[in-house]
Amino acid sequence: MLSSDDLLFFGTITASASLADAARQLNVSPPAVTQRLKAIEQRIGVRLIDRSMRGLVLTDEGELVAAEGAAIIDAIERLDDRLERRSTSVRGKLRIAAPYGFGRDYVGPVVGEFARLHPEATVTLELSDHPATLSSDSWDLVIHIGALNTVGRIVTTLAPNHRIACASPSYIAEHPSIIEPDDLQQHRCLALRENNEDVTLWRFTKAKCDPATVRIKPVMATNDGAVMRNWALAGLGVIVRSEWDLAGDIAAGRLVRILPDWQCPDADVVALLGARHGRSRRATVFLELMRASLHPVPWREAGRGT
């Protein structure tokens, strides 16, 4: 009889380009995959995969096993989830994806705290350029900053986040002062080009004023937030970035906010819940911990205090 392990194993193979690739995914040597697959085929008396050069081809039976097997594994995982949700303790594997900067500074410590509080759970934190574009099936939680196409996704907000315009003190000293958004057109603006969005259009709003839209002329553009921040720190221009990413620099005086009365469109910190395990107990607990760590917002609290 086929076991769930067999089905899991076969599922990994079908998701791979080759047996060698599957071996890498499974962290075993190639012969292990060949042997085990052969053993399964021998046991059920049917060839499942035609191995040819350049890629694997499932036989009809292989397709059957892949489809039915996936459904069976899915049923087991759902059962696991239902049990896990009834469990009093937090356990299981939690896989989190987050953007580089925010992930390192804010998610990492919370993961540590989570692991300390719940020793029976295991956590994986993967930092990535654009986590929101990752296949949601591989992750329980994907943390993301900014607007997002939420169609078909389950999203929860972790913390408010404003975007602000900044420049280094040296830049401000050496360039004309900025009173109105329109003044930016005379300045060296640095654009963060992500997801093919139109980043040369900066919007500002201010209480009791009409919104202002400025078409900037980016002197430099990058798709990496850290690079852009370094440019700003080096006094190369004005950037618009989220508070969370700049908090440290502003507190330390390395960057200075400009147009402090004007606000950019918000880019809240949100978490995308994976369809499968995103609503498990461990995920819920982690999100609570994450919210608690982001609230109160550190620098605002500091400003309010004293």
Add this chain to the structure above:
Amino acid sequence: MLSSDDLLFFGTITASASLADAARQLNVSPPAVTQRLKAIEQRIGVRLIDRSMRGLVLTDEGELVAAEGAAIIDAIERLDDRLERRSTSVRGKLRIAAPYGFGRDYVGPVVGEFARLHPEATVTLELSDHPATLSSDSWDLVIHIGALNTVGRIVTTLAPNHRIACASPSYIAEHPSIIEPDDLQQHRCLALRENNEDVTLWRFTKAKCDPATVRIKPVMATNDGAVMRNWALAGLGVIVRSEWDLAGDIAAGRLVRILPDWQCPDADVVALLGARHGRSRRATVFLELMRASLHPVPWREAGRGT
């Protein structure tokens, strides 16, 4: 994550009266069951069974696992079946139940032949008093002789089978001759009492005659065919039994057919196909073999020959 083995194991437990009973079913020692169950509960972090004196009580989670687990195991078995049916070879486990006499004389040899032809298959033949009353889920094939309530069952006929009236030569010599069915009322009749049927009413039909019904007065009755046969061999009376069971005795002259022109209601040899595996390739192949071995009907062929 729960494995299919876990679910199979847990399913066996839920079908048992106690852990010790489950251990017997699984052919392992009691501690093995305790330990493995404990390991599973620990892994998923939920108690599944409340062990109390006198019987097991499933927790809510236990009910959940039992129900979902059964469905998952079922899905795997269906997948296995579909694969097995596509396989070119005959393999897997075949479980057959048959009545004692017929099973020993006719099914046993065919099972031997089957095992010889298909070394990759394993066969279990269990002989039982009344196999048709067994839970059909435990058997791939149940072989049965005689009329049967076929509601909700899948039945296929293996061989025709007439029932005939017999007595030993010594009995016939010492008692009045029997010309008409009604004459039986004066004879010592032996009844086979099975399944609470009314066995004291013997029916006979003859070409171009009205059916005859005789209410016999059984001098002895039993629920065991072999016992009744021995009584008849000992000259203790007249019996009505199926040809297959008496073929050897009649051929050897130990029993003599009476009322040869009259026929009793048929009691064909049929096979009940188990809902689950009864239509697997191995079952089909076995049935073919069984039919071939029962056809031509041995003694009729012998009679025809020469």
Add this chain to the structure above:
DNA sequence: TATTCAATTAAGGTTGAAATTAATGCTATC
């Protein structure tokens, strides 16, 4: 009260599935 049976804990022991290493044939690509 003595006995029996179920359940459990503790402490090894088995074994077989699945891994590894090493070596070979094969194809595609440089």
Add this chain to the structure above:
DNA sequence: GATAGCATTAATTTCAACCTTAATTGAATA
């Protein structure tokens, strides 16, 4: 032709799941 990556076979090795025996506890029963 040389190189590199994939698939495979063969021969060991490893390791963890699972088992066993032995001993203890506790409840039910004769």
